[in-house]
Structure formats: structure tokens, C-alpha cells
Amino acid sequence: MIARLLKKTPEADTTSSAPASLSSHAINTPENTGSGSLLQPYADSIVASLNVGLIVIDEALLVLSVNDCVCKILGLDHANPMAGQHLRTLLPALESPQVLHPFLSGKTGKRYLSIPHEKSQLRITLTDIVGDHAQQHALITVEDITEEHRLREETLANAAHYRNQASLLDKASDAIIVIGINHHISYWNKAAEKLYGWTCDEALGNSPENLLWDDEAAFNEVTRLTIENGEWRGEISQRHKDGTPFVVESQRTLVRDENKRPKSILIINTDITERKATEEKIRHLALYDSLTRLPNRTLFMDRLRQAISNASRYQRRLAILFLDLNRFKEINDTQGHDVGDQVLIQVAQRFEATLRGEKTLARLGGDEFIVVTEVEDQVAAAMIAERLQQTLLAPLRLGNDHFSVGVSIGLSFYPEDGDNADDLMKCADIAMYKAKTTGAGYIAYQAKMSADLNEQMHIARNLNQAMNADKLELYYQPKINLKTGEIDGAEALLRWNDAERGWISPAQFIPIAEARGMMAQLGLWVLEQACRQICTWQAAGYHFHGRLAINLSAQQLSDPELADKILQTVLNAGLSPACIELELTESSLMHNVAQSIDIMQSLKKMGFALSIDDFGTGYSSLSYLKCFPVDTLKIDISFIRDMLNEHHDHTIVTTIIGMARNLGLKAIAEGVETLEQASSLLKLDCDHAQGYYFGRPEPAQIFAAQWLRCSSGIA
Incomplete structure (x- = not known):
């Protein structure tokens, strides 16, 4: 043990050479003072109880003595004697000259070194001591500093980690703020400086309610909820340093100390000003009509449901007015969509100026508008409808042009006509349709209208089935040359004998087909059947003189490929366009004048003859x-x-015939039922006539028997 150093040691071997580092100052020993025998027992006891490892080495670095603590630190066996072993046997880390030599060659009395040993970290200290006869020894203390080393490394790593975190937080795009429970700001990153305008020095130690909030109560409430729930997230209104308000999305997390007590609040705020503006724009586009700025169907239905809920709660009455413009399509088709859009804008402005109070006006699309309002009775609703009609009495002015439009209005009422939005809208739509077809201006819904509509739907369904099953028929009515009295062509007329209802007039089912978009398909069916019939007559040896007239609808003229489809149908039947005359009404031509002209020119070049049907009844066709x-x-x-x-009717007929003559066209009169009418038309130089006086429309076989074998003059 180290106590042996206190005894007199043998004389050193003069042949050994001590390291230069061991040449140190001599120390006094008990032997020198004469009291060694008294101190020896105490020295051994003291050394044994130390929690520091002690190793005594000689000048050759051989171990002279160790205490128990060294064995414990180094994990050595107490029973295994270590005296006489080289120091590197105990501490292999000292094997390297790069480690050991600097350690041993120090100029001071003590040298310190931290070395690894297996899984531990040790601190060793070297102290030179001199015994009797200037014998040179050294005392090495060994301490296990593994935990200390770990804590130091962990502290250094944490410090680096916190520095990196702080750097990252400063690079974040969101404002990151930490406030204490005392409401003082303890952290304020670069993004917070940019967002709010306050520098870090200005913000730290200040209260966010003073810097950022206009509403102190709102700040206290958000803070309370964060502390109670541990977190809070939502949108809040805050202000910039210059006072400008804006909205942030805030996420707040409560931070607790090691005793689970609230310590601070971590706040991450995101500026959502642009997002809110974008959301508002999207919401406006979703709920408002982009042209008129009125509520659209979606927003109107929501407001209608709210109005119904309020009316039900307070036992009030509602009126729904469904508006559809008259003559708007003609303006839109003849003047273009840009002009049509400006007409809609002006109409919407007039409607808005007319309506007052708790009324919601919306545009459903196209030229359809709708209104919902509280009313006392139907009379009050009728007065609103009349004001809406009157606001369109004055023509609309666009530049130097003036346009006249009217409006058809259907009314339904809550709770009489329904207790939900869909039923009330449906009833108002039905009433509007009735008002438009009858020209009544405005009409209130009646239950009979739904029955009529159901009837129309049933007819439309049966008509579609009849067409697909070839259950429709074509009848043929002759056209007569008034000068010769002979047949000069015929017109194919559609007839329908329904299995349930019997004969249904074209005047009933044609408008239904038009309203439901069936005319294109129906018109093609008529053309195919007519071509097939001509081929059948030819095969039977009948000679058909003139052209067979087929009617074209407005819906067919909306198809830019119509001319090619008609030509292909005729050619597929093995016929020539010279066999066919196509009749178009004035109103159908006016739906899209430019396209109508293009189609007619194409048909004319293909060899088809063209006729304007119902001439004199259309809109502005003369121009x-x-x-x-x-x-x-x-x-x-x-x-x-x-x-x-009627003098006026006679004048109109005379004018039309004269106009046709001056333009190099032929004139034909339809609906001739008497000899007097036929004779008068002949005197007016009318070319052809058609009507019951000459012959009614007949099925193909009867028509062929009557007209394709003989001619009939004017009796």
C-alpha cells in the first residue's frame, strides 16, 4: 500500500535510469521525522478508505503498490498481486508513447490526463515523490469520471442542438413566439419580426396583448383555453406594428416544467391574409353569378331554405317569383353573346332597383332570374310581379342600339304550394312556363298545371317510344300549280296514332318535342321515312312530279353539320337532292342568323330547294x-x-306575292280551303297553293292512288 512509501526503502539500483520527468523535489517521510511507527496504522486505514484509486510506481514505471479503489475502478481481482507489473498492464491506454511521454515529461509537480478504459472514462493524476537516498517514485491517482464525461458531452451536444434549433426557428417562414405564463414574450424569431414589424429587442419582455391584439378579452380567452386544454388552434385577428389588421392561423401548445406545472406557451402563427382573400374569391365565384354579381342558384337555395325556416317559425308567408325573359334569345343570337351579356346586366340592375326590403334576387342561369320575399297575400306578390314587368317596358340602350325585352313570371307560395325549397321552385317554374306559353305576363301556380305537365311528360315519353319503334306515320298533302291545276310536289306531314290516347295532333306533340329537345332526332326520322317512301313509290312504278317538302326545326338548325347529315341521308336512300325541298320557319332562322345562312347556302349548293314557311309571322325577317x-x-x-x-290580310298577301315576284322567288299559299280563295290567289299571280280545297293530307297509299296517277285542276 501507499503507506509503505513512508518506510525507508532499499537503495535504488544505480544501473537503472529514471525518466527525466521523475526528477522532482524530495518529500519528507515519517522516518525522517521519527514518528513513523505512530502514523503507520492510521495511514493504512486512511488509504484503504479513500474513494480515489492510488498507484505508486517506481522510476521504471513498475507498480509498487495500489489501493482497493483501483481494483474496483479497473475491475481487477484483489487476490491477484499487481506489484511488479508495468503501469501499462493496468492502464493499456498509456501504452502509446504519444500519450505516456507527454504525461510523464511535464515540468510541473502534477500532470492530469483523461483516458478511456474499456467502457469507462478515467482521470489520472501524476505526482512525483522522492524517498530515502533520493529514490524516485511517483503517485498516480485514478478517478472514474464516466458519468461526468457523459454529462459534459451531453451538455455540449444539447448546446449544439439548441443552437441548431434556434437557427432553424429563425429560418422558419411562420412566426414562432414563446410567452411565459406571466404573458411576457421570451422568444421571437425572425419570421415574427417580418410578420409584425417589431424587432426581437422590442418584443422580448413585452406582452403580446399590448403589441399584437386589439381585443384584450379575446387574448385572455385564447390563453385560458390553451392552459385548460393544453393546446388551441384557430384563426385570430391581429395587428401589425403600424396598426394594420390582418388574420393569422394560430397554433398554441402549453409547455410544462418538470413538475407538470404550466411554464410557457409555444405559439406558431401563419399569415393567412392571401389565403383568406383567395378563399373569399372562390366563395364568391361559387355563390355569385360572375356576370350580374347576383346570388347564383346555390346561394339562392340556401337563402330560400333559411327563409322557409323563418317563415315556419314565425308563421309568415313567402312568395317565389320565377322570371324568364322574353325575346332575349333572339337578341343573343342575332347580336351576339357580348350584347346578350350586356342586356342581362342591365336587366339585373333594373330588377335590383325595383325590389326593396327583405327580397333576395338571384340569377339561375341563362335568362332566368328568381325572387323570394315575404308577402301578406297573393295581391302583394302580384304587385311585385307587375313592378318587375314595368321596369322592362322602356327599351334597353346599348350604345346607339335599343332592345326591347319582356319577362314571363310564375309565382308559388309558402306554405300553400309546398313546404320545401325544391317543391316551391318546381311550382314557380311550372307557372312561369304557363305564363310564357299563354302570354299572360305572370301567373300564380295552380295544381292543375302540374297535372298538365305530367300529361306532357307522358306524351313525350310515348312519343320517344313510338319514334324508336316506327309507330309514327307520314301523311302527304299535294302542292298545286295554280296556273295548270296539276300537282307540283307535296309536303310530308307527321302524324301519330297513340295506342293509349288515339290520334294526337301535331299542334300538341310538336311543342312538347321542341321543349324537350327531341326535334333533331324527330326531324331525321321524318327525312329518312320520306326518302324511303319516294323509293317505294318509284319501285311500284309511280311517277312523283316535283319535290317532296320536309320541315326543318330550329333545333336542327343549331347543328352546324346539318347540311352534311341531310345530304348523306338522301344519298344513302339512293336519291338526289333534286327530289327534296326543305321548309324552314322564320322564327327558326332567327335563332342564329349567321349559322342559318351558312347551312342554307350549303344546302343550296348541294341541290336542295329551300322555302320559308309561315312567312310574315316571324321576327324582323324582312331585313x-x-x-x-x-x-x-x-x-x-x-x-x-x-x-x-279582311282588307289588311288581303294587302299582306298581295305584298308578299309582289315581294316574291320582285326578288325572283316563287310564292305558295297554305290553308286554301275554298274556290274563291284559290281564284283570288291566281289573280294575284301566286304560283302554288296547298290546302283542303285541293286535298287533305293522306297516308302514302291513298295519296299515291289519288295523285300519282292523275291530276286535278281547279273546279
Whole structure:
């Protein structure tokens, strides 16, 4: 043990050379003082109880003595004697000259070194001591500093980690703020400086309620909820340093200390000003009409449901007014969509100026508008409808042009006509349709209207089935040359004998087919059947003189490929366009004048003859007549019926015939029922006539028997 150093040691071997580092100052020993025998027992006891490892080595680095603590630190066996072993046997880390030599060659009395040993970290200290006869020894203390080393490394790593975190937080795009429970700001990153305008020095130690909030109560409430729930997230209104308000999305997390007590609040705030503006724009686009800025169908239905809920709660009455513009399509088609859009904008502005109070006006789409309002009774609703009609009495002015439009209005009422939005809308729509077809201006819904609508739907369904099953028929009515009295062509007319209802007039089912978009399919079916019939007559040896007239609808004229489809149908039947005349009404031509002209020019070049049907009843067709490449004007039956009794009708007939003559066109009168009418038309130089006086429409076999074998003149 180290106590042996206190005894007199043998004389050193003069042949050994001590390291230069061991040449140190001599120390006094008990032997020198004469009291060694008294101190020896105490020295051994003291050394044994130390929790520091002690090793005594000689000048050759051989171990002279160790205490028990060294064995414990180094994990050595107490029973295994270590005296006489080289120091590196105990501490292999000292084997390297790069470690050991600097350690031993120090100029001071003590040298310190931290070395690894197996899984531990040791601190060793070297102290030079000199015994008797200047014998040189050294005392090495060994301490296990593994935990200390770990804590130091962990502290250094944490410090680096915190530095990295702080750097990352400063690079974050969101404002990151930490406030204590005392409401003082303890952290404020670069993004917070940018977002709020306050520097870090200005913010630290200050209260966010003073810097950022206008509403102290709102700040206290958010803080309370964060502490109670451990977190809070939501949108809050805050202000910039210059006072500018803006909205942030805030996420707050409560931080607790080691005793689980609230310590601080971590706040991450994101500026959502642009996002809110974008959301508002999207919301506006989703709920408002982009053209008129009125609520659209989605927003209107929501407001209607709210109005119904309030009316139910307070036992009030609602009126729904469904508005559809009259003559708007003609303006839109003839003047273009840009002009049509400006018309809709002006109409919406007039409607808005007319309506007052708790009324919601919306645009459903196209030229349809709708209103919901509280009313006392139907009379009050009727007065609103009349004001809406009157606001459109004055023509709309666009530049130097003036346009006249009207409006058809259908009314439904809560709770009489329904207790939900869909039923009330449906009833108002039905009433509007009735008002438009009857020209009544505005009409309140009646239950019978739904029955009529159901009837129309049933007819439409049966008509579609009949067409697909070839259950429709074509009848043929002759066209007569008034000068020769002979047949000069015929018109194919659609007839329908329904299995349930019997014969249904074209005047009933054609408008239904038009309303439901069936005319394109129906028109093609008629053309195919007519071509097939001509081929059948030819195969039977009948000679058909002139052209067979087929009617084209407005829906067919909306198809830019119509001319090619008609030509292909005729050619597929093995016929020539010279066999067919196509009749178009004035109103159908006016839906899209430019496209109508293009289609007519194409048909004319293909060899088809063209006729304007019901001439004189359309809208503004005279201004476009010079542009239509037609062959014949067909005078409407409404003028022929009373031409012998009404001076104005006779004048119109005379004018149309003269116009046709001056334009190099032929004129044909429809609806001729008497000899007097036929004779008058002949005197007016009308070319052809068609009507019951000459022959009614007949099935193909009867028509062929009557007209394709003989001719009939005027009796």
C-alpha cells in the first residue's frame, strides 16, 4: 500500500535510469521525522478508505503498490498481486508513447490526463515523490469520471442542438413566439419580426396583448383555453406594428416544467391574409353569378331554405317569383353573346332597383332570374310581379342600339304550394312556363298545371317510344300549280296514332318535342321515312312530279353539320337532292342568323330547294330576306283564312306575292280551303297553293292512288 512509501526503502539500483520527468523535489517521510511507527496504522486505514484509486510506481514505471479503489475502478481481482507489473498492464491506454511521454515529461509537480478504459472514462493524476537516498517514485491517482464525461458531452451536444434549433426557428417562414405564463414574450424569431414589424429587442419582455391584439378579452380567452386544454388552434385577428389588421392561423401548445406545472406557451402563427382573400374569391365565384354579381342558384337555395325556416317559425308567408325573359334569345343570337351579356346586366340592375326590403334576387342561369320575399297575400306578390314587368317596358340602350325585352313570371307560395325549397321552385317554374306559353305576363301556380305537365311528360315519353319503334306515320298533302291545276310536289306531314290516347295532333306533340329537345332526332326520322317512301313509290312504278317538302326545326338548325347529315341521308336512300325541298320557319332562322345562312347556302349548293314557311309571322325577317338563299315564300295560313274578308290580310298577301315576284322567288299559299280563295290567289299571280280545297293530307297509299296517277285542276 501507499503507506509503505513512508518506510525507508532499499537503495535504488544505480544501473537503472529514471525518466527525466521523475526528477522532482524530495518529500519528507515519517522516518525522517521519527514518528513513523505512530502514523503507520492510521495511514493504512486512511488509504484503504479513500474513494480515489492510488498507484505508486517506481522510476521504471513498475507498480509498487495500489489501493482497493483501483481494483474496483479497473475491475481487477484483489487476490491477484499487481506489484511488479508495468503501469501499462493496468492502464493499456498509456501504452502509446504519444500519450505516456507527454504525461510523464511535464515540468510541473502534477500532470492530469483523461483516458478511456474499456467502457469507462478515467482521470489520472501524476505526482512525483522522492524517498530515502533520493529514490524516485511517483503517485498516480485514478478517478472514474464516466458519468461526468457523459454529462459534459451531453451538455455540449444539447448546446449544439439548441443552437441548431434556434437557427432553424429563425429560418422558419411562420412566426414562432414563446410567452411565459406571466404573458411576457421570451422568444421571437425572425419570421415574427417580418410578420409584425417589431424587432426581437422590442418584443422580448413585452406582452403580446399590448403589441399584437386589439381585443384584450379575446387574448385572455385564447390563453385560458390553451392552459385548460393544453393546446388551441384557430384563426385570430391581429395587428401589425403600424396598426394594420390582418388574420393569422394560430397554433398554441402549453409547455410544462418538470413538475407538470404550466411554464410557457409555444405559439406558431401563419399569415393567412392571401389565403383568406383567395378563399373569399372562390366563395364568391361559387355563390355569385360572375356576370350580374347576383346570388347564383346555390346561394339562392340556401337563402330560400333559411327563409322557409323563418317563415315556419314565425308563421309568415313567402312568395317565389320565377322570371324568364322574353325575346332575349333572339337578341343573343342575332347580336351576339357580348350584347346578350350586356342586356342581362342591365336587366339585373333594373330588377335590383325595383325590389326593396327583405327580397333576395338571384340569377339561375341563362335568362332566368328568381325572387323570394315575404308577402301578406297573393295581391302583394302580384304587385311585385307587375313592378318587375314595368321596369322592362322602356327599351334597353346599348350604345346607339335599343332592345326591347319582356319577362314571363310564375309565382308559388309558402306554405300553400309546398313546404320545401325544391317543391316551391318546381311550382314557380311550372307557372312561369304557363305564363310564357299563354302570354299572360305572370301567373300564380295552380295544381292543375302540374297535372298538365305530367300529361306532357307522358306524351313525350310515348312519343320517344313510338319514334324508336316506327309507330309514327307520314301523311302527304299535294302542292298545286295554280296556273295548270296539276300537282307540283307535296309536303310530308307527321302524324301519330297513340295506342293509349288515339290520334294526337301535331299542334300538341310538336311543342312538347321542341321543349324537350327531341326535334333533331324527330326531324331525321321524318327525312329518312320520306326518302324511303319516294323509293317505294318509284319501285311500284309511280311517277312523283316535283319535290317532296320536309320541315326543318330550329333545333336542327343549331347543328352546324346539318347540311352534311341531310345530304348523306338522301344519298344513302339512293336519291338526289333534286327530289327534296326543305321548309324552314322564320322564327327558326332567327335563332342564329349567321349559322342559318351558312347551312342554307350549303344546302343550296348541294341541290336542295329551300322555302320559308309561315312567312310574315316571324321576327324582323324582312331585313334578312335578301341574305337567305331561298326559292319560295310560303304565305302563312293566318293571312289566307281571312284574306277575302279582311282588307289588311288581303294587302299582306298581295305584298308578299309582289315581294316574291320582285326578288325572283316563287310564292305558295297554305290553308286554301275554298274556290274563291284559290281564284283570288291566281289573280294575284301566286304560283302554288296547298290546302283542303285541293286535298287533305293522306297516308302514302291513298295519296299515291289519288295523285300519282292523275291530276286535278281547279273546279
